[in-house]
Amino acid sequence: MIASAESHLAQARGGDKRSIARLLTIVENDEPGCADILRSLYPETGRARVVGVTGPPGGGKSTLVSRLAAHYGSTYDRIAIVAVDPSSPFTGGAILGDRIRMRDRFLDEGVFIRSMASRGHAGGLSRATMRVVNVLDALGTGLVIVETVGVGQEEVEVVRVADTVCLVTVPGLGDDIQAIKAGVLEIADVLVVNKADKPGADETARDLMQMLSLGKGRTPWKPPIVRTSAQDNTGIDALAKAIDAHVEWSTASGDRDARRAGAARQEVEALLREALVKRLEERIGQDRVSEAVARVARRELDPYRAVDELLADR
Numbered sequence: 001m002i003a004s005a006e007s008h009l010a011q012a013r014g015g016d017k018r019s020i021a022r023l024l025t026i027v028e029n030d031e032p033g034c035a036d037i038l039r040s041l042y043p044e045t046g047r048a049r050v051v052g053v054t055g056p057p058g059g060g061k062s063t064l065v066s067r068l069a070a071h072y073g074s075t076y077d078r079i080a081i082v083a084v085d086p087s088s089p090f091t092g093g094a095i096l097g098d099r100i101r102m103r104d105r106f107l108d109e110g111v112f113i114r115s116m117a118s119r120g121h122a123g124g125l126s127r128a129t130m131r132v133v134n135v136l137d138a139l140g141t142g143l144v145i146v147e148t149v150g151v152g153q154e155e156v157e158v159v160r161v162a163d164t165v166c167l168v169t170v171p172g173l174g175d176d177i178q179a180i181k182a183g184v185l186e187i188a189d190v191l192v193v194n195k196a197d198k199p200g201a202d203e204t205a206r207d208l209m210q211m212l213s214l215g216k217g218r219t220p221w222k223p224p225i226v227r228t229s230a231q232d233n234t235g236i237d238a239l240a241k242a243i244d245a246h247v248e249w250s251t252a253s254g255d256r257d258a259r260r261a262g263a264a265r266q267e268v269e270a271l272l273r274e275a276l277v278k279r280l281e282e283r284i285g286q287d288r289v290s291e292a293v294a295r296v297a298r299r300e301l302d303p304y305r306a307v308d309e310l311l312a313d314r
């Protein structure tokens, strides 16, 4: 193992936050040492409870997550929040605000906060998030909460690392509620109507109920709808109860294991693909590839035959 990774690992196990941060950067960006770190830590993963919180921008996810962390503070020795920053330039201002708000709140409360960029991860955002969660898990974090803006397919993929997915909506979305990606609703285990201090929470809950009744439902679990005001700190107990109930159900029913098996399969297959491609490229050699490309460009060869020829006898 790379010496620096090894020393960070030793210190991180002792709870040193700077070393933890460094380890997380290495695995987030798949830097040298990443595979060694994960190899070394993997046997200790699988213990943390992972809760995903997703929903439209500005819905109060970060505020809610901080309330949840405070609520669970007496249950877990170590809690971590992984916030996947929205990359949209329109929410650029909120990114910094988010971090500052969260830092202010947690600086002295033993909650570890990690912000992740939402772009630029070689193997994809959800795999990078999974690696970050695994490291936190192995280092004895009992609860990892992953916050991500539920706007696109990639964000949906991110919350798949979670054992329990909470979808946060707010009153007054009206018809916009239809804009919530069906894919997000499908993977939601708990539905939250946050900002319930504002008018219209009942209508929103009703709309959600209706949308749910239209869906097929992947499992017998019926996602409960919980009203919260993260601002006023109300409904947090009910939300935690709903999350706990889901954990209990998914553990007993085997759904949690099935999800984790699905995630394991995805990671193994992704690594396998990467390794196969690398091996083949090494065997074929860049020169032969370049030569084939040139012949295709000159129309001497069609691209299908080019691939057949490159793979022949490999």
Ligand SMILES: Nc1nc2c(ncn2[C@@H]2O[C@H](COP(=O)(O)OP(=O)(O)OP(=O)(O)O)[C@@H](O)[C@H]2O)c(=O)[nH]1
Pocket: 056, 057, 058, 059, 060, 061, 062, 063, 064, 086, 091, 094, 095, 098, 149, 194, 195, 196, 197, 198, 228, 229, 230, 231, 232
């Ligand atoms: N009225 C009201 N405002 C809230 C509530 N929860 C959060 N807010 C406010 O809503 C704004 C957005 O809150 P955040 O917690 O940053 O929302 P977010 O979903 O994390 O936002 P992004 O991460 O930028 O998508 C802030 O001004 C919060 O103070 C609530 O329950 N009621």
Ligand SMILES: [Mg+2]
Pocket: 061, 062, 063, 098, 147
């Ligand atoms: Mg936020």
